[in-house]
Amino acid sequence: MADIFPDQARKFATLEAAARAVGERYGYEEIRTPLVEPTELFARSIGETTDIVQKEMFSFSGPGDKSLSLRPEGTAGVVRAYLEHAVYAQQPLVRYLYLGPMFRRERPQAGRRRQFHQFGIEALGSRRPAIDVETIDLLTCYLEEVGMDGWELGINSVGCNRCRPGFREELRLYLEKRREELCENCRSRLETNPLRxxxxxxxxxxxxxxxxPKPIDHxxxxxASHFEEVRALLTELAVPFTLQPLLVRGLDYYTSVVYEIYGPSLGAQDAVAGGGRYDTLVEELGGPSLGAAGFSIGLERLLLSLKGREIPAPSPPSISLYLVAVMEEAFRPNAVLLSRLRRRGFKAVMDYLNRSLKAQMREANKRRVDYVLIRGKDEMEKGVIKLKDMKTGEESLLPEGEVVEKIFME
Ligand SMILES: [Zn+2]
Ligand SMILES: [Zn+2]
Known part of the structure; x- marks a missing residue:
């Protein structure tokens, strides 16, 4: 574990400020959960047979001999808090951001400490592929804001509870035949966790x-259609990615889409950030069945790939918008515009829950946004979008490309 002196601490503070500023533009709000959780929580969420749970946790016995552990990652604690306080009953879609130290008993190496720091986000409540894309868009926007270039995004789908068991069995049978060629570690994984x-x-x-056999073929x-939509949206947003058929991530809670960011100076296969969908975790921890997605990025690793470069500090957003899609056809163009607005520095959100026009306007009012952008049938046909100034009530129809200019003029 490292002592962080002012020189380095300033850099951490800038990375954290940038995380909050970018997070705010995407509608993510900070949550702080304890550094210590019941060991059982991590075993049930990350997975009994993962390296993290089997070898890397700092565990000790707490009151009543209950086993506690320093958190090795952030998602389990956030989901635990979300369930314990039944947040899902009050808000159908929640966006959280977290920052703070995590602990893993790993072999220390460059950029890997036993106490390390992460920035992470979690979006709880929607199964729409656009949410996967939103988390990826936020992550790549953040990397650009802090001045990291040369990053590469790898994505894959590891399937769900319906398609994964069949694949796992096929993989196990294949590996079983070539058992002799596998390392000792993999031979024992063969029984417990062949995907790893x-x-x-x-x-x-x-x-x-x-x-x-690869998960993508099963x-x-x-x-399959979820993954296809994610790739189509990423392409429309001009976020470059490559398909990584072997990418599985080291945590069992991932389902469906997973992704990693590789930095230029860390060597191939060495991820700076990783994330994905975890649709079954909330239910497995005793909550309702709902979609969830998120990522985490290691700040030590990020600093390493920034190579001591000066980190620009982004300013927090001052203007907020809500995008309304009146019909499904308007959803995708809105998702693309949403990303552009956020990358221009606006705080902007849209609906991912297929809500009615009225419900979306109610949400916009609740959020006290400065402007609402509405795209319905008329607007789609005319190739325009409706901009409503929420302070004056004034409405104007204008081409999408002129929205930013119009807002700045007022
Ligand atoms: Zn599936
Ligand atoms: Zn091996």
């Missing part, structure tokens, strides 16, 4: 994995 063999770095294992219809 896919991301083993051992050269012998890599050779076996090359020809192994997706059910829902997972």
């Amino acid at each position: 063999v896919l991301d083993c770095k051992n050269p012998g294992c890599r050779k076996v994995i090359e020809k192994a 997706l059910c219809d829902d997972c």
Whole structure:
């Protein structure tokens, strides 16, 4: 664990300020949860058989001999808090941002400390592919804001509870046949968690994995169309990505879409950030069945890939907008405009819950936004969008490209 002196602490503070500023533009608000949680929470969410739970946690016994652990990651605690306080009963879609130290008993190496710091976000309540894309868009926007270039985004889908068991069995049978060629670690994973063999770095294992069945070829219809929509939206937003068929992430709670960011100076396969969808975790921890997605980024690793460069501090957003899609056809163009507005520095959100026009306007009012942008049938046909100034009530129809200019003029 490292002592962080003022020189370095200033850099951490700038990265954290940038996280809050970018998060605010995307509608994410900070949550702070305890550094300590019941060990059982991590075992149930991250997975009993993962390296993190089996080897890397700092655990100790608390009152009543209950086993407690320093948090090795942020998602489990956030979901625990969300459930314990039944937040889902009051708000159908919640966007959280967290910052703080995490703890893992790893072999120390460059950018990896046993106490390290993460910035993470979680969007709880929607299964729409646009939410996966929103988290990726936020992450890449953040990387650009802090001056990291040369990053690469790898994405994959690991399937859901319906399609994964069949795939897992097929993979296990394949690996079983080539058991002798696998490293010792992978031989034991074969029984408990064959998917993890896919991301083993051992050269012998890599050779076996090359020809192994891939999750992407075994997706059910829902997972396949979800993944397709995510890729289509990323393409429309001009966020570059590559398909990484072997990407599985080291945590069991991921379902469907997963992704990682690789930095230029960390070496291939070494991720700075990672995330994905975890649609079953909330239910597994005793909550309702709902969609969830998020990512986390390690600040030490990020600093390493910034190589001591000066980090620009973004200013928090001063103008807020709400985008209304009156019909499904308006959803995708709105999602694209939303990303542009956020990247221009506005605080902007839209509906991901298929709500009616009235309900969306109510949400905009509740959020006290400065402007509402409405796209309905008429607007779609005329190739314009309606801009409503919420202070004056004034409405104007204008081409999408002129929205930013019009707002700045007023
Ligand atoms: Zn599936
Ligand atoms: Zn191996």
